[in-house]
Structures are given as C-alpha cells and as structure tokens.
Amino acid sequence: MEIEHLVEECIGSAMADTLMDLANDIDITAVRHGVNRLEIANELYHIVFGSVNEELVARKIVSVPQNLPEEGRYFKCIELY
DSSP states (O other): OHHHHHHHHHHHHHHHHHHHHHHTTOOOHHHHTTOOHHHHHHHHHHHHHHHHHHHHHHTTSSOOOOOBTTTBSSOOOOOOO
16 A cells, blocks of 8 residues: 555656546547547556556565466556546
C-alpha cells in the first residue's frame, strides 16, 4: 500500500491529466491514425506500471514476477482511483 501511495503521489495527477487529454482532442499520432482512445489509455497504463514494476525488481523491493503466458509478467499490485 505504501508503494501505491508513493506512485500515486508522484505521478497520479500527471496520469490523470494525460488520460483527460486522451478524452479530448489531443494531437498524437495514434489518435490521428484512428486508434481507439481506450486502447491508447490501456497501453499507457502498461508502459507506466511496467516501468514501476521493473524499478521495484531492480531495487530488490519485490522479486522477479512469475511469467504466466496468459497473464504477462507484471504484478497486479497498484491501482489508481
């Protein structure tokens, strides 16, 4: 929970702003090429929290996650509301 609060404190508002921009008319290549905004948001989530997980592993705060073919290799440990 402490990690969740730290991440939310550090990037929560920036993530919220970015997702709100996606809901509006942000001019990025994916939008111009017709990619669904929910798909863009999903990919953004995976990039950000994949990076958080990589950093947690690199600092030995958590162990390397088990690689499950159907679920990917990242922990499902952080949620932002």
